[in-house]
Amino acid sequence: MLQIHVADHIATLTLDREQRRNALCEEMVQSFAAALESFRTAGVRCVVLRARPGCKVWSSGHDIEELPAAGLDPLAWRDPLRKLVREIETFPAPVIAMIEGSVWGGACETVFACDLIVAARDATFAATPARLNVPYNVGGLLTFLNAANLRLAKEMLFTAAPISAERLCSLGILNQVVDAAELEEATYTMARRIAGNAPLSISVMKEQLRILAGAHTMSPEDFERIQGLRRVVYNSQDYAEGIRAFKEKRTPEFKGE
Ligand code: YXS
Numbered sequence: 475m476l477q478i479h480v481a482d483h484i485a486t487l488t489l490d491r492e493q494r495r496n497a498l499c500e501e502m503v504q505s506f507a508a509a510l511e512s513f514r515t516a517g518v519r520c521v522v523l524r525a526r527p528g529c530k531v532w533s534s535g536h537d538i539e540e541l542p543a544a545g546l547d548p549l550a551w552r553d554p555l556r557k558l559v560r561e562i563e564t565f566p567a568p569v570i571a572m573i574e575g576s577v578w579g580g581a582c583e584t585v586f587a588c589d590l591i592v593a594a595r596d597a598t599f600a601a602t603p604a605r606l607n608v609p610y611n612v613g614g615l616l617t618f619l620n621a622a623n624l625r626l627a628k629e630m631l632f633t634a635a636p637i638s639a640e641r642l643c644s645l646g647i648l649n650q651v652v653d654a655a656e657l658e659e660a661t662y663t664m665a666r667r668i669a670g671n672a673p674l675s676i677s678v679m680k681e682q683l684r685i686l687a688g689a690h691t692m693s694p695e696d697f698e699r700i701q702g703l704r705r706v707v708y709n710s711q712d713y714a715e716g717i718r719a720f721k722e723k724r725t726p727e728f729k730g731e
Contacts, residue, residue: 475502478509483519483669484662485509488526495534496525498580503554503561510565519669519676521565522661523588524572535579535602538721544714547704549611555580559587559617563684566677568668572661573597574654576636579605583614586621586647589680592661593643594654598636601627605634606716607728609707612692612700620687622647 477488487509489496513521525532536555541548549556562569562584571588579602585591601618603610610631618627626645630637643651652660668676707713712728719726 485518495531497537499537500554520665521569529575532575533581535581591648592650593639597639600636601630607712609704
């Protein structure tokens with residue numbers, strides 16, 4: 475499910491689960507974590523996260539088949555998607571997301587959790603909790619807020635519509651947008667530049683920025699309130715309907731209950 479290549483302190487991880495449109499499943503995330511651990515030992519100074527060249531779908535997001543039945547938190551601490559985002563955020567070197575094709579749901583959050591994003595001009599990004607009636611978790615919403623801004627995060631989360639790479643780049647959400655033919659060169663030029671700088675300084679600044687970006691106070695009462703509201707969603711008929719409709723390849727009929 476993952477191809478791994480390391481050269482000149484730069485590691486490349488290629489998503490390789492085309493038959494399920496690179497859906498992010500438990501097995502893939504375990505391989506991802508093991509790869510990052512080996513990169514840490516090998517002193518890798520920059521990671522490029524990509525899909526196979528020419529892909530139409532970079533990743534279709536969380537593996538819907540692995541979402542729990544109604545009644546269980548679909549994005550709890552140990553969920554593969556939550557582990558994947560934490561692995562990226564805590565890896566002691568920059569992770570560059572190299573994007574072509576469409577990015578969906580939890581894969582959009584995963585890309586936004588990367589340190590840098592270089593995308594092909596015709597790439598698109600869609601945040602899809604509202605498409606399935608999934609109650610996104612607090613940390614995941616913070617990823618969107620830190621990567622974008624409140625107005626754009628609301629548009630992406632409420633409409634679930636694919637947003638173009640060019641528009642996101644014009645808003646400062648992506649670092650670079652290039653023609654597909656130049657995507658590799660642009661990405662690895664950035665990776666080589668990072669790998670040629672001081673790794674200690676960069677890894678400490680990455681961790682400092684992670685801590686600063688997550689420094690939000692929230693009272694225990696507010697956290698409990700949010701978790702209670704999320705329980706209403708994942709206990710709802712609509713949550714079961716969202717997953718059922720995907721499996722039956724039809725449009726869900728949400729009733730708000
Ligand atoms: O019919 P088969 O058995 O060949 O399987 C199909 C799809 O069911 C499967 N597949 C997936 N399986 C599990 N999880 C997925 N996320 C997923 N996406 C696709 O892969 C086979 C080929 O898919 P198909 O025929 O639809 O491909 P396509 O090229 O026509 O369309 C590509 C997509 C990405 C537009 C389409 O597959 C799609 O809309 N996928 C779902 C995108 C989505 O809603 N992702 C959100 C997942 S949930 C999540 O990430 C978070 C929990 S949240 O929702 O909160 O953001």
